Amino acid sequence: MGIPKFIGIEMEYNIYSNRDDDLLINAMIEHLKGERLGLDQRVVTPARCFLANGGLVYKDMGAPEYCTPECPDPKSLVAFDKAGEIIIQKLARAISILRECDVSIYKKSSDGYGNPSGCHENYSVTPELFLTLISAPRNDVNVSIWSTFLALRQLIAGGGKAGSELHNMPATFQISQRSDFIVAFRNNQTLADRPVIQCRD
DSSP states (O other): OOOOOOEEEEEEOEEEESSOHHHHHHHHHHHHHTSTTBOOOOTTOTTEEEBTTSOEEEEETTEEEEEOOOBSSHHHHHHHHHHHHHHHHHHHHHHHHHTTSOEEEEOSSBOSSSOBOOEEEEEOOOHHHHHHHHHSOTTSHHHHHHHHHHHHHHHHHOOOEESOSOTTSOOSEESOTTTTTEEEEEESOSSSSEEEEEOOO
C-alpha cells in the first residue's frame, strides 16, 4: 500500500468596499473568532483564525484568504473549498451589516487591473519527488508528467478569462485566468515571476 497523499487549496478572495479594505478583513477575522466555527481565540494571532473544519482564514497581502484542511481526495477538497466560499460570503455579509458599509467578495484570479490574487494548490509528495520537481531537467519523466498535468487541467477544468491584463499581448479570451501572471517554469517566487512549479518547501 502506498503512502497516503493529501491535497489542499489556499484561495485568496478579492474584496471591494466603500471603506478601508484592510480594516474590514481584520474585522472579518475578529468576527469569525466569536463564532462557533472559529477555534483560534489567541490574541497573538489577530490576522488569522483556525476553523473547526480544519481550515484557516487569514489576511494575506491585503486580501482575505481561506485554506482548506489537508484532504485525502479531490471530492473532499472540492467540498471544503465550497465551504470556504460560504464562510467568506457570510463573513462579508456580517461585516457589511455591523459596519454599515458595502462589502463585495469575488473569487477570481485578478482584479482586472493587473493585480493578481491566487489559488494555490498544495500536494503532499515524498521528499525525493519534491527534490526531482525543483531540480531535475525539464525532460525528466516526473517533471514532464507533473507539469503536463498542471497545464492540461486548464483545458479540462479552467474557468477562463475575458480579456488580457498585459498591454503588449491583447486577447479576447484566455483559457487560464492566471496566464497573464505565470511567467516562469519553476522558481521560489510568490509575488513576481510566478512559476508553474513553486520550489518553496
